[in-house]
Amino acid sequence: MVVRQAPAADRDTSAHLNWRMKPNLPQIKNLSIREQTLDTLREAILTGELKPGHSLIEMDLSRQLGVSRAPIREALRILNSEGLIETIPYHGTTVRRLTRTDIEEIYSMRSLLESFAVEQVIRARNPEHLQRLRDIVEDMIMAGRDNNINTVNILDRDFHDALIEMSGHSLLLSMWQTVAMKARQVMALVNRRNTDLTQIARNHLPLLDAMDQGDIPKAIELLRAHIASAGDLVAEDWQRDSAALDEET
Amino acid sequence: MVVRQAPAADRDTSAHLNWRMKPNLPQIKNLSIREQTLDTLREAILTGELKPGHSLIEMDLSRQLGVSRAPIREALRILNSEGLIETIPYHGTTVRRLTRTDIEEIYSMRSLLESFAVEQVIRARNPEHLQRLRDIVEDMIMAGRDNNINTVNILDRDFHDALIEMSGHSLLLSMWQTVAMKARQVMALVNRRNTDLTQIARNHLPLLDAMDQGDIPKAIELLRAHIASAGDLVAEDWQRDSAALDEET
DNA sequence: ATCTCTGCGATTGTCTACAATCTACAGACG
C-alpha cells in the first residue's frame, strides 16, 4: 500500500514521447491517495473483508495506510454517499448494516434496471451485442464444467454489466453500478449453498434466445424470473446465517 | 444518498429528558460546515444560480464562505459523486455540463422509476395514499388558477416525491432523489414556454383515477405519457436556448 | 518560422495541529 507518487514523465503521452514508443509498457497509475484509499476500502467492503457494523476510525486508517486523515475523510464521504458506510457526527463511522429488506430491495432494483436495459438492447437489434453476450455465456458454461466458481461469478457479472452497457444509457449505467455494488457485497457475505454451476450458466440461454427473436415481453419475463430466483436464494441464505454477519467492534 | 444526519438533540430520546418536556422550542441546528457548504452549493446548482461550466475554485469558495478548504473539499467530493460537478485533478472543478442526451436520460429514468413506484402503490391498496395524492393535486389546481407558478412547481414535486415514498422502497427513493435532483436542475435552466398551469395540474387526475380503479397497466401508461410529454417539452426548450446555458469563466 | 524547453502562476492534493462534540462514568446533592 502507500504507493508513492509516480514521476510525472511516466504519464506524459505528448507526441514526442509517443514517437515509436514500444507498447505494452504497463500503464503507470498515479492515483491520488484519496482514490487509492477509496478503492481499497470499497473493495474491502464489497469482498466482505470489512463486515457490516465494522467500525472505521479515521485515525486507525490513517496509521494503517500511512497517510494523513484528510484524504481518508474525503474517501469516507464518497463511500457514505454511495451508501456503503454510515457516519454519526463526532461519534464514528461504520460499515452499513444490511437487513433482509435491503437485500430484497437490491434485487428488485436490479430487476427493474436490467429489464429496462434488455428492452433497449432488443430494440437496438445489434447482432454484435447478442454475439458478445453469447460468448460470455459460453465461457461461463465452460467455467461451470470446470467447477471454477470464481470465474463463473466474474463472467456472470460481466454478462449483466455488458447488458447494461449495451443500452447506451449512461445514467442507467451509473445507477446500475451503485446497485450492482451492493449486490456484490451481499453475495460476498452469504455462504452460498452449493448449486449446480453449469445450471446457473445455462439459465442465461433462454434469455438470449428470446432476445434473438426480439420477443421483449418474454425476455423481460425470463430476466425477472432469473434475478428473482437468484435474489430469493440469497435472501434465504442470508436469513440462515445472518447471526454471524454483524461484526462487533 | 443525501441522507442527512439529524442534529444531536433530535436523536436523543432518553426517558429522563422527555419527561414533561415543553415542546415548541425551535430546534437548534448544528450542521457541520461541510453540510452547510454542501446544501448551499447543491441548492445553487439546482436553482441554476451556478450554471453548467461554472468553475468552482476551492480557495474562492473558502474566502466567500469564510471557512477553510477542508470542509469545502469534502462537500465537493459529495457533489461529485452525486454527478453535479466534475473535477479534473490539479486543474479545477466545474459544474457538470448537460447535453440533450443527458436530459433524455433523466426523463426516461424518471419514467422508469416512477412507473415502478406506481405499481407498488396500487398493489398496496392504501386509501390514505390515494387521498394524499388527491389533496396535493387539488392544491395544485388551485395554485394553477391563481397562476402561481412557483407553488405549482413545488406541489408537482411533492406529488411525485410522495408517489415514490409511498412505495416504501428506500433504495428506490435514494435513486429517485438523484434523478429528481438532476431534473430539477434542468427545469431551472430552461426558459419554459408558458403553458396552461391549470392544465398541468389537471393532467394528474386521470392517473389518480386509474390508480383508484387498480388498473396498473393504464396507470403506468398514463404516467409514462405524462412524464414523456414533460420531458419532450423541456428537451425542446433546451434545444432552443442551449446556447445561453454554458457559462464561461 | 518552428520547435523545444524552462520557469511561473494557478489550482488541487496532503499534512499537522488544534477545536468541538459525543458517550460513559464517577461523584455531588437532594
Add this chain to the structure above:
DNA sequence: CGTCTGTAGATTGTAGACAATCGCAGAGAT
C-alpha cells in the same frame, strides 16, 4: 437511592501551511 452535573477520553470537525501538478507563455535553439 435516584437524579443531576461535570470531567475524561475518544472521535470527528476545522484550520492553515506546505507540496505536487498542470497549462501556458515566453526564451532560446534549430
